[in-house]
Amino acid sequence: MDSLTQIVLGAAVGEAVLGRKVGNKAMFYGAIAGTIPDLDVIASYVTDTVSALEIHRGFTHSIVFSIVFAPIFGWLISKIETHKSIKDWTWLFFWAFLTHPLLDAHTTWGTQLFWPFDLRLAYKNIFVIDPLYTLPFLVFLILTMLQNRTSKKRRLFNTLGLTISSFYLLISLGLKWAAHTQFKHALEDQNIDYLAIDTRPSPLNTILWNANIDTKEAYLLGNYSFFDSKPIRFTSYPKNHHLLGELQTHEKVQRMITISEGWYTISQKNGDLYFNDLRFGLLNLKPNSQDFVFQFLIQKDALGHVTFIEQPRKPGDAKAMLNDLWERIQGN
Known part of the structure; x- marks a missing residue:
């Protein structure tokens, strides 16, 4: 806390x-x-x-x-x-x-x-x-x-x-259990096969809940408010673990995977690789947003040393997130 x-x-x-x-x-x-x-x-x-x-x-x-x-x-x-x-x-x-x-x-x-x-x-x-x-x-x-x-x-x-x-x-x-149940029902209704589900409250409240869903090729991210009247929608994020290549077996990469409890994706921008810890969600609720709360640039030097650099938040991220949360809490 x-x-x-x-x-x-x-x-x-x-x-x-x-x-x-x-x-x-x-x-x-x-x-x-x-x-x-x-x-x-x-x-x-x-x-x-x-x-x-x-x-x-x-x-x-x-x-x-x-x-x-x-x-x-x-x-x-x-x-x-x-x-x-x-x-x-x-x-x-x-x-x-x-x-x-x-x-x-x-x-x-x-x-x-x-x-x-x-x-x-x-x-x-x-x-x-x-x-x-x-x-x-x-x-x-x-x-x-x-x-x-x-x-x-x-x-x-x-x-x-x-x-x-x-x-x-x-x-x-109790609210977590109720939200978790709603996510499970939504997955069943949409005939989505999944391996694991992880639920947590969104920032500053226990009315809006987030879920990460582990499927074979991708993670699904969804949110649910107790004021919702429409079905839960999930957004797919490809795992892209293959982008790590030989880095997949590197000791420091393995430690990061352990820290994230396996809930991570790899993204690529301008030739650079980024490690996205999904447990803490996104900075905003925009469709297909790639602005993860915890995103790390992966760097490897000529000697093979690997470094993870946490990416800083941009000015205005907090205000935008609060606006999105307030609107989403009220229901879909």
Whole structure:
């Protein structure tokens, strides 16, 4: 999830663990703990693109990280604050560290909660930024902050924030199942044979859902809004995996295929090859759009070294996407 959401969650967890004893300091340190796992993004500045993608939401989003580093931070804060209980501070950091990846597991990218085992949990039932999850949570957190640390209202407001946000996650799982069912029915009605189907919410909401469909020669991309009145339409994107040629067996290419979980196409423009990660969809809803959210230029030098270069978004992409989403959410 986005940084603000993880700050809010960490602060609420910190309050639940230690708010009665230390007041708003529990929120403060909980918010810090809620952001620490995302420091793995530093890898993007010190290593290559493929390695950075592998590291993202890896070790720092694992149970191992929570167990190992919570006592370290607990000891450190006990030396700084007047509340000297290492155990109390350790529990605060442990639960703030752990709830961070537990929430991220609901997004498309998922987390390696059970690192070092190569298992990424990704339920794909909520977008990385979802105002309906974050804003009510934030309001209750602010109300909590304004209460005396021993007030019953303080515990009530914090509990309501945690409960309502968790309930929304539960609802989103039900919405995912309903949308997934609609996609399956559409494929059956259109007599489309497929190998696999992957569904996820579109940005900022859980009303409009996207699906990737794996067929023998192509991937089909479609979207469905709960306000739709017409059948779901799918757009075909040729896999074009053959364009990789001998690169298909290159170690770094194989790692990228693993990262994308096999949901990728290869496109060619002006003689250059591009690796398109389909899991995050398109930047717009134009027919046959090739503007994938995550698109990487594949370069190979004279020594055979392969480099993946993430393509930057163009100015205006975000505004165009929001306009498309708002119109599409209302139904086809």
